[in-house]
Amino acid sequence: MSVVITRDKQFNLLPGETLLEGLERTGHDVEYQCRSGYCGMCRLELMDGEVSYASPPLAFVGPNEILPCCCELNGAVAVDCHLRADLDSQGELFPTDLFDLQATSKA
Numbered sequence: 001m002s003v004v005i006t007r008d009k010q011f012n013l014l015p016g017e018t019l020l021e022g023l024e025r026t027g028h029d030v031e032y033q034c035r036s037g038y039c040g041m042c043r044l045e046l047m048d049g050e051v052s053y054a055s056p057p058l059a060f061v062g063p064n065e066i067l068p069c070c071c072e073l074n075g076a077v078a079v080d081c082h083l084r085a086d087l088d089s090q091g092e093l094f095p096t097d098l099f100d101l102q103a104t105s106k107a
Contacts, residue, residue, distance in 0.1 A: 003076035005048070008083045019051075019068035019079075029084040030068065037070035044068055049077030 001012040004022055013022045020042055023030045032042040040059030044066055051071035061067060066079070 002073040005078040045080035047078040
């Protein structure tokens with residue numbers, strides 16, 4: 001599993017899950033349109049780590065930017081993304097990532 005760090009939370013991607021899917025699952029606010037790297041709407045700043053693409057995205061990707069809909073994580077990453085504003089006052093849907101096997105095995 002790859003570790004993802006955002007402005008508000010840290011979580012693990014599930015096997016076969018895209019970064020965009022993981023951000024959505026954990027309550028993050030990410031705009032998107034195509035989920036295939038064509039439009040670039042989901043573009044985020046990559047603050048730390050590295051990603052790659054199975055095939056080059058058609059949307060423009062600037063330096064330190066990634067498309068979470070189609071990038072593949074090459075280890076842990078940190079991205080500039082916040083939780084959705086409509087979440088509870090604690091800023092999280094759940095106190096821990098319910099799909100994080102390490103967190104649930106310690107409980």
